[in-house]
Amino acid sequence: MNILEKINLVRRKNPIQDYCIQTIRFIKLLENSRVLLDLIADGDEKSLGEYILDRHYVITLIDSVIERLGMMVHDACVLVPSIGKDLYCQYDHHKKYAQNLLINSQNYEKNISKSGSEKIEPEYKLLANVLEWLHGDTSETVMNFIKYLFLNVIQDIQSLEKLNNKNIVKNNLKTIKDNFYLIDLWLEPIFSDQKQNEYQTKDCLPLKYLLMETEHNNESGHVKSNLSDIVWLAAASEFQISLNTWHKNYKFRLDAISSGHKKSDFIFTYANLSVNLKQILPEGFHIETTKDGQLAWNLGVSPKTIEDNLMFIGQKLFTENKWRV
Amino acid sequence: MTQKLKIMIIDDENIVGRRLKPALEKTGADVETFEDGESALERFTKEPFDIVITDIRMDKMDGLEVLERVLALSNRTKVIMITGYATVETARDALSKGAFDFIAKPFKPDDLRTIIKRAAEELKT
Numbered sequence: 017m018n019i020l021e022k023i024n025l026v027r028r029k030n031p032i033q034d035y036c037i038q039t040i041r042f043i044k045l046l047e048n049s050r051v052l053l054d055l056i057a058d059g060d061e062k063s064l065g066e067y068i069l070d071r072h073y074v075i076t077l078i079d080s081v082i083e084r085l086g087m088m089v090h091d092a093c094v095l096v097p098s099i100g101k102d103l104y105c106q107y108d109h110h111k112k113y114a115q116n117l118l119i120n121s122q123n124y125e126k127n128i129s130k131s132g133s134e135k136i137e138p139e140y141k142l143l144a145n146v147l148e149w150l151h152g153d154t155s156e157t158v159m160n161f162i163k164y165l166f167l168n169v170i171q172d173i174q175s176l177e178k179l180n181n182k183n184i185v186k187n188n189l190k191t192i193k194d195n196f197y198l199i200d201l202w203l204e205p206i207f208s209d210q211k212q213n214e215y216q217t218k219d220c221l222p223l224k225y226l227l228m229e230t231e232h233n234n235e236s237g238h239v240k241s242n243l244s245d246i247v248w249l250a251a252a253s254e255f256q257i258s259l260n261t262w263h264k265n266y267k268f269r270l271d272a273i274s275s276g277h278k279k280s281d282f283i284f285t286y287a288n289l290s291v292n293l294k295q296i297l298p299e300g301f302h303i304e305t306t307k308d309g310q311l312a313w314n315l316g317v318s319p320k321t322i323e324d325n326l327m328f329i330g331q332k333l334f335t336e337n338k339w340r341v
Numbered sequence: 342m343t344q345k346l347k348i349m350i351i352d353d354e355n356i357v358g359r360r361l362k363p364a365l366e367k368t369g370a371d372v373e374t375f376e377d378g379e380s381a382l383e384r385f386t387k388e389p390f391d392i393v394i395t396d397i398r399m400d401k402m403d404g405l406e407v408l409e410r411v412l413a414l415s416n417r418t419k420v421i422m423i424t425g426y427a428t429v430e431t432a433r434d435a436l437s438k439g440a441f442d443f444i445a446k447p448f449k450p451d452d453l454r455t456i457i458k459r460a461a462e463e464l465k466t
Contacts, residue, residue: 062447066449067447067448067449068356068357068360068361068364068446068447068448068449068450068453069356069446069447070352070354070356070357070425070446070447071354071356072354072398072425072446073425073446073447076425137356137359138356139354139356
């Protein structure tokens, strides 16, 4: 194949390639949100009073949150350009809010040094205000903005109809079980026709864990794999998976990194309200339910916990199949 | 009877001295706090301290200069550096100039007490 033929192949509209690019960007969004959640958790820990901190720590926390939030907004706009204006407006609002927190803190410091009555030290007062802005009781928190951003992004990219129709999936992808299709996330698009079918379950660690119970039950002959009428699409690489359902009523998405490193591994799930998410997830997940769907994640846990979680979820999804409301 | 450990804290963010002083006094040490290197060194020339805990980033005189001048006045003094930027370079720089140890802000007083305990043991030998 000469270079011109290769370029033409890349230029050709390839929905599977688009899907992979979208998935990679979505995982990037998750990684950025993971860093942001870690920052919030760090702020929470430092606010308990055991630590000695200064104003510089709080300012750095604010800067890091704003920077990471900006990266998330950028990722979201790449995924769903139509929501860009709205997200950037909200992002600007948060930046202004953060600036005002610093200005108010300086005023607080001046006032207490004048009056001499110091109830809370200015640094801890500022940190408390920052944490209130991040995930307090008000509606305009950073956490609520993150949820809004995710739900908007997911609801748009969740529609796998972008792959045009089932035939594209059926004709191009390897099926590893009934209605379960697999894509190599990083495969060069020009080779996709030849190599996609060579991709194996064992090549993806998280997928191996997800299907472990199903495989085991099939081997022993006790329970048959029951993937039923729902079409599953897994975009996978060695340590990453993005698993999606393709069903009119049941929207479910799981993204996971299981690399054996606590700092980078996580599981994230989204489900619409037709799915009984609590039935699928083991203990330890943080679940957020809104009128538009359910978000859940588990991070900062050991690699072994991530493996166990994936096996548990796989069993619920593919063997017990009791997760639909 | 053992002599009380004399500790000097230098940080331009006064909250550090304010919070550390009572936490270290609980261990039975004599603690004095300063918000700049100049006034701290002025005090040090009158009476040396066993341990100096200094922030690295300060406006007028930074912690590395404090470290050099303290060691020039008393080479038995143990200097512990505090910084908000726990970079390898800063740590290496401070340790190569003779700092006893290094702690990154924010920190728990217990973590600093562990370093002070080690420093105190070394002072005895």
